[in-house]
Amino acid sequence: MNLTKTMLSLAVGGAIALSSSAFADDKIKIGVSYPTPTHAWAAGMNWHAEQAEKRLEALYPDVDLILVNSPDPSAQASALEDLVSVSQIDALVVLPFESEPLTDPVLNVKKSGALITVVDRGLSQPGIEDIYVAGNNPELGRVSAQYMKGRLSDGDNIVILRGIPTTIDNERFDAFMAEIEGSGINVLDHKHANWNRDDGFEVMQDFLSRFPDIDAVWAQDDDIAIGVVAALEQAGRTGDGMFVVGGAGMKETIKSIADGNELQPVDVLYPPAMIATAMDVTVAAFKSNGPVAGRYILGATLITQENAMQFYFPDSPF
Amino acid sequence: MSENAAAQPTKKSWPEIDFKTLGPAIALLILCIIGYSLNSAFLSEGNVTNLLTRSAFIGIIAIGATFVITAGGIDLSVGSMAAVIAGLMIIIMNNAVDTFGSGVATVLIGCGCSIILGIGAGWINGVLTTKGKIEAFIVTLGTMGIYRSLVTYFADGGTLSLDFAIRGTYRPVYYESFFGLPIPVWVFIAVSIVGWVLLNRTAFGRFCTAIGSSEAVAKYSAINVDRIKTYTYIIQGLCVALATIIYVPRLGSASGSTGVLWELEAIAAVIIGGTVLKGGYGRIGGTILGALILTTIGNILNFTDLISNYLNGTMQGLIIIIAVWLQRGSWGKNKKTKT
Numbered sequence: 001m002n003l004t005k006t007m008l009s010l011a012v013g014g015a016i017a018l019s020s021s022a023f024a025d026d027k028i029k030i031g032v033s034y035p036t037p038t039h040a041w042a043a044g045m046n047w048h049a050e051q052a053e054k055r056l057e058a059l060y061p062d063v064d065l066i067l068v069n070s071p072d073p074s075a076q077a078s079a080l081e082d083l084v085s086v087s088q089i090d091a092l093v094v095l096p097f098e099s100e101p102l103t104d105p106v107l108n109v110k111k112s113g114a115l116i117t118v119v120d121r122g123l124s125q126p127g128i129e130d131i132y133v134a135g136n137n138p139e140l141g142r143v144s145a146q147y148m149k150g151r152l153s154d155g156d157n158i159v160i161l162r163g164i165p166t167t168i169d170n171e172r173f174d175a176f177m178a179e180i181e182g183s184g185i186n187v188l189d190h191k192h193a194n195w196n197r198d199d200g201f202e203v204m205q206d207f208l209s210r211f212p213d214i215d216a217v218w219a220q221d222d223d224i225a226i227g228v229v230a231a232l233e234q235a236g237r238t239g240d241g242m243f244v245v246g247g248a249g250m251k252e253t254i255k256s257i258a259d260g261n262e263l264q265p266v267d268v269l270y271p272p273a274m275i276a277t278a279m280d281v282t283v284a285a286f287k288s289n290g291p292v293a294g295r296y297i298l299g300a301t302l303i304t305q306e307n308a309m310q311f312y313f314p315d316s317p318f
Numbered sequence: 319m320s321e322n323a324a325a326q327p328t329k330k331s332w333p334e335i336d337f338k339t340l341g342p343a344i345a346l347l348i349l350c351i352i353g354y355s356l357n358s359a360f361l362s363e364g365n366v367t368n369l370l371t372r373s374a375f376i377g378i379i380a381i382g383a384t385f386v387i388t389a390g391g392i393d394l395s396v397g398s399m400a401a402v403i404a405g406l407m408i409i410i411m412n413n414a415v416d417t418f419g420s421g422v423a424t425v426l427i428g429c430g431c432s433i434i435l436g437i438g439a440g441w442i443n444g445v446l447t448t449k450g451k452i453e454a455f456i457v458t459l460g461t462m463g464i465y466r467s468l469v470t471y472f473a474d475g476g477t478l479s480l481d482f483a484i485r486g487t488y489r490p491v492y493y494e495s496f497f498g499l500p501i502p503v504w505v506f507i508a509v510s511i512v513g514w515v516l517l518n519r520t521a522f523g524r525f526c527t528a529i530g531s532s533e534a535v536a537k538y539s540a541i542n543v544d545r546i547k548t549y550t551y552i553i554q555g556l557c558v559a560l561a562t563i564i565y566v567p568r569l570g571s572a573s574g575s576t577g578v579l580w581e582l583e584a585i586a587a588v589i590i591g592g593t594v595l596k597g598g599y600g601r602i603g604g605t606i607l608g609a610l611i612l613t614t615i616g617n618i619l620n621f622t623d624l625i626s627n628y629l630n631g632t633m634q635g636l637i638i639i640i641a642v643w644l645q646r647g648s649w650g651k652n653k654k655t656k657t
Contacts, residue, residue, distance in 0.1 A: 038574045043475025165628055189623050192630070197477075197569050198576070202372060206620035209365040210357055223477075230569055234493055235364070252479070317476030 044318025154184030200227025341645030382557030388600030440555020444548030530597025
């Protein structure tokens with residue numbers, strides 16, 4: 001108990017690296033909590049978390065990573081309590097299910113003295129986390145729009161298929177629209193396709209019936225893009241330089257970009273592997289001699305045929 | 319006179335029946351007029367074909383649901399059942415490629431397994447409801463959760479994808495046309511005709527209606543209630559299997575998000591069509607119109623930017639309520655009391 005109290009004062013003081021000496025003969029326990037994978041992106045995250053666990057535990061025998069996934073916010077709150085009381089973790093890496101209901105539970109973990117790393121979805125109170133690792137949603141929209149501007153010219157028409165109505169979707173969409181503004185490219189309409197293949201297919205079918213002239217599609221997400229491509233092929237409108245820009249970095253999409261797909265020539269990265277980055281940084285807080293506390297915003301890299309293979313993980317489910 | 323009196327107990331009075339038949343048709347007609355006035359491309363050949371093909375999934379499932387609901391039951395598991403059958407079909411076909419090649423044989427094996435799985439899943443729902451004496455709502459709520467998590471498990475949380483070689487063979491089942499209509503529409507038509515005959519022209523159909531009206535009376539009338547009710551769930555399972563067979567070639571994939579909320583869409587289609595939710599009266603024709611209405615709403619919302627995207631659910635809810643009100647409204651009843 002004394003050790004964790006020492007840890008608390010040190011962590012709050014920001015001198016986290018120093019605490020590693022206090023744990024030299026004890027195992028460093030790091031809890032990793034995230035939602036149960038129910039869709040492909042989360043399944044990819046689960047896979048990358050497991051890979052990082054194997055890699056880090058092999059590298060540092062005194063580090064013990066405990067992965068826990070939870071099916072809903074209240075289960076995740078309970079899981080966090082267990083990590084503190086049963087496993088007595090020294091650090092927590094958490095991808096919160098929802099910001100509001102998990103802010104207090106994470107705060108309680110912090111009070112136990114653990115180092116807090118928050119991934120992807122921020123908490124609703126600032127200053128709780130020591131380390132923040134996230135993808136960049138506005139950047140995803142901006143990078144997509146920049147690519148569109150590079151390929152299209154004044155008077156060309158595009159349609160947008162959005163995700164599930166959420167903050168993430170709004171951030172991506174608003175940044176895209178801000179970047180495209182003034183370029184002369186017409187956004188004919190935008191509809192929600194819920195990051196879902198079937199919805200992507202149906203919304204795109206309707207766009208194709210409604211608009212005779214579409215030059216490009218921003219599908220925002222690789223799952224939607226699969227539906228969009230199927231609809232384009234059905235309608236026979238894949239020619240004339242038509243292209244689709246997705247996002248996230250699904251392995252099949254990345255593979256086809258590497259193989260030179262012309263219909264979907266690029267993808268914008270929003271990597272599920274960010275959980276591995278967060279675990280690396282958290283372990284570094286105990287192992288590195290450099291300071292690590294801070295905010296890590298990953299780039300929304302444009303994946304093209306040239307760099308595609310470095311983002312390709314054939315064994316990942318996503 | 320005597321004929322009229324005989325028709326009374328089962329079908330109420332004739333003038334209202336006519337009106338009930340027209341309710342959903344009027345709603346669909348109004349929707350089409352709205353769609354056409356928003357954009358003339360709404361009635362283009364391409365869009366009408368898309369609409370009909372899309373309606374086929376929900377429509378076929380809803381025809382099965384008409385039997386279950388007419389007999390006083392409910393099946394909440396159909397969406398998850400479709401997802402898990404789609405997932406298993408893909409796994410089976412991918413594994414069959416090595417031994418049977420990527421030809422028609424593999425596809426037929428997949429379709430056969432789909433039908434066996436559908437019948438089996440329906441039988442489980444039926445037996446648990448009748449022999450297990452558990453309310454249908456609870457049984458199917460349970461199997462809904464089981465099937466949904468099973469497909470997520472089989473897919474390892476991700477997406478199951480059909481082998482590209484088989485996709486080429488199987489793809490025409492969704493995309494090809496036959497006499498101007500896509501194959502899914504033909505399947506929908508065939509299932510509709512068989513369903514209509516079964517519900518309206520056979521003893522089985524009358525038994526379903528009788529059980530839905532009063533299970534106790536049906537039992538005393540020497541109807542094997544448990545068996546008939548189990549059959550309705552098996553028909554539902556078979557319909558789900560058929561819908562899955564035409565769904566899989568569309569995108570060649572299944573995941574945890576496949577078929578989400580299809581159960582509610584199917585139930586909504588059945589009720590919009592005039593079937594009574596508590597059982598005892600069912601209409602296949604209405605169900606078909608109900609499925610078309612639901613798909614048309616989604617289609618129209620994609621054809622306009624007048625309504626905020628965030629209000630899509632509101633529009634769908636309003637139209638469902640109005641469509642049901644059109645046939646249940648008190649103005650219909652006033653007519654009845656006067657005649």
